Amino acid sequence: MSGSDVVEVLREVAPSVLGVLVRRHHDFDACEDALQEALLAASTSWPQDGLPANPTGWLVTAATRRLVEAWRRDSARRRREANDLLREVPAAPEQLPASGADDTLALLLLCCHPALRPPSQVALTLRAVGGLTTAEIAHGLLLPEPTVAQRISRAKARLADGLVHPREVFAPPTEAQRTERLPAVLAVLSLVFTEGHTASTGEHLHRPDLTAEAIRLTRALRAALPPGAGEAGEVAGLLALMLLTEARRPARTSADGALVPLAEQDRSCWDGAMIAEGTALVEDVLRDGVPGPYTVQAAVAALHDAAVDPADTDWPQILALYDTLVALWPESMSRLGRLVAVGEVHGPDAALAELADLAQDPGLRTHHRVAAVRGHLEQAAGRDEAAVAAYREAARLTRSAPERAYLLDRASRLT
Known part of the structure; x- marks a missing residue:
């Protein structure tokens, strides 16, 4: 079995394994450390020995034994916990389920706990469910590694403070719990994808590792939902x-x-x-x-x-869909996207009239996409001077080097 194949399997099953470990033993930090050791052991032995019949069970067993070893070394006061854990170690990996779909869903819900701020939710989701290292997350989000490490550490500490009954968190989620928490999960996954599709800062437009991870996690979430879930x-x-x-x-x-x-x-x-x-x-x-x-x-x-x-x-149909979207979700960026369709169907001046009102939204007042859309509409209306000014304003506001270069190029073509 090749090393790349092993990495792919490990990344796929790691969230389920972590979910099993935290559900059983509750200590997020210790369970994650034990999982990392088990993943390292697997990456060494599996290419030589072949893929075990039950990769999830193999990793849970290996990680649990490492938890036992760690707690044995932690002085006499931890001896009771270690003995309890020894009784829980399965006799053979095959006794454990090969898939932990429910645990993956529970882990996603945990990482998007409402006690956490969205940046912490994103970082913890990528670490715990995505299987990315702190360095990989920092690279993908264009943040210093210590900043990401601090977010993850604080998120886990916050969860430890706020979860009085961890077993309830890792029980199969009820329909009410899914309904309450799933919007946050979807928002986090969408945010991860959006950052990968158009990086908010930096020299590159795309972060393919983030878009791929967002798609993979969304597939996992869809597979984890019970049949017929609303x-x-x-x-x-x-x-x-x-x-x-x-x-x-x-x-x-x-x-x-x-x-x-x-x-x-x-x-x-x-x-x-x-x-x-x-x-x-x-x-x-x-x-x-x-x-x-x-x-x-x-x-x-x-x-x-x-x-x-x-x-x-089909711009008329796109505009109709945007009208539906804004009625469902009157979020600023969806309203801004709708104006492009308005310009295509009813002309740029009609869209510019609506843009003047939308630009007063506090969340959009200094956003570069408002100026970029204005430039597009002014250009479509034949007012090149106004379009140049808008494109240059958008270029000044964006932190993305490829977007800045594109906007300045649009402006230079009109001068």
């Missing part, structure tokens, strides 16, 4: 949105890394398999129930992906 539709909608968006990534930058806008992309480079899977998911959700915000956004992405040529884009 929340399954929006999970599928978010997965569809990610797939339909990620499908365009190969054409979204030129050979030198410059941003290529949607209308100018080589659509033959788009990933047809991702588009087909995402479109099928959207159709299934729309057929089976009332769509939520992520599904509506996915439907917009599907219409863009269905257009063989930019001129074939």
Whole structure:
């Protein structure tokens, strides 16, 4: 078995293993340390000995034994805990379930505990469920490694302070618990994907490791939900949105890394398999129930992906979907995205009139995308001087080097 195959298996089963360990033994830090040692042991032995029949059971057994060893070394006052743990170590790995779907879902819900702030939720999710190291998370989020380590440490400490009954947290979640907590989970996964799709800072437009991890975790979440769960539709909608968006990534930058806008992309480079899977998911959700915000956004992405040529884009239908989205979720960025469709259907001046009001939103007042949309609309209206000023303002506000270069290039073409 190759080393790359081992890494893939380890990354897939690690969240389930950590969920089992924390559910049994409650100490997040100690369980995570033991899991890291077990993963290291597996990465050494599995390429030589072959994949065990039950990788999850093998890792749980190995990690549990390491917990026992650690607590044995921790003086006489921990002797009782060690003896209790010894009785819990399974006789053979095969006695443990091969898959821990319920534990993965519980772990996701735990990482998105409302006691944690969103940045901490993102970091802890990537660490505990995504299996990324602190260094990998710091690289993906473009943050100093000590900052990420501090967020993770504080998040775990906060959970330890706030969870009076850990066993209840790692029991199979009730329908009410899923309904209450799933929006935060989806928001975190969406945020991770968005940061990977368009990095908020730095020299690169994309962070493919983050988009891939967000898609993988969303797939895991969808698989972990029980059949018929009422929340399954929006999970599928978010997965569809990610797939339909990620499908365009190969054409979204030129050979030198410059941003290529949607209308100018080589659509033959788009990933047809991702588009087909995402479109099928959207159709299934729309057929089976009332769509939520992520599904509506996915439907917009599907219409863009269905257009063989930019001129074939069904803008009236896209505008109708945006109207539905804003009614469901009157969030600033969705309202801003709607104005692009308004400009295509009713003309740029109609969109600019609405943009003047939207730009007063406190959350958008200094956001570079407002100025970028204004530049696009002014250019479409033939007012090049105003468009240049808007593009330059957007370039000044963005922290993304590829976006800044693109906006300045748009401005220079009009001067």
